[in-house]
Amino acid sequence: MTGLIEIVDKIFWQGKDISQIKPIYYQNIGLISHQNGIKEKLTVEDNLNYLFAQDQAFYEPEILQLLNLWHCKDSTAANLSFGQRKKIQLARLFNSGKKLWMLDEPLVGIDKETTQTIEKTLSSHLERNGMLIVTSHQPIYLHAKCKYLLEL
Secondary structure, eight states, X not given: OOSSSOOSSOOEETTEEGGGOHHHHHHTEEEEOSOOOOOTTSBHHHHHHHHHHHTTOOOOTHHHHHTTXXXXXXXXXXXXXXXXXXXXXXXXXXXXXXXXXXXXXXXXXOOHHHXXXXXXXXXXXXXXXXXXXXXXXXXXXXXXXXXXXXXX
16 A cells, blocks of 8 residues: 555555556655654754655644654754654654555554654544554554444
8 A cells, every 4th residue: 555565456546546646646645664764863853844845844843842852853863762763753744734644553662641642643633534544553542433443
């Protein structure tokens, strides 16, 4: 679904085979995975400016408060914990305007307070007719109704 592996069957986006509309499909998905795309030598704030510019989005400092990153905004990514790096990725996703969010283990390395913020933000995304595909070994409590929920 992310284009990282070859698809055996077809996947449809808004009724069309994604192989026929790849640019439109990819413009609508946001991905959080273990490969974070963060520049080690840049500060948290510089990383967010860089990442938001790639998405043609406007960086708003409030996202630092939301994800408890304000205290380390001037630290380089090389000096951040795994969880803090994950928060940079989440900040990018939350501000992306993408319709489909794909998250691989979004709560790994995340503190309890930020976990609740993430859950609220994911729920809010669903309430605004967004979509989520999430893999997680940790329970994620969503306040919005899910149309389909697969628990293994």
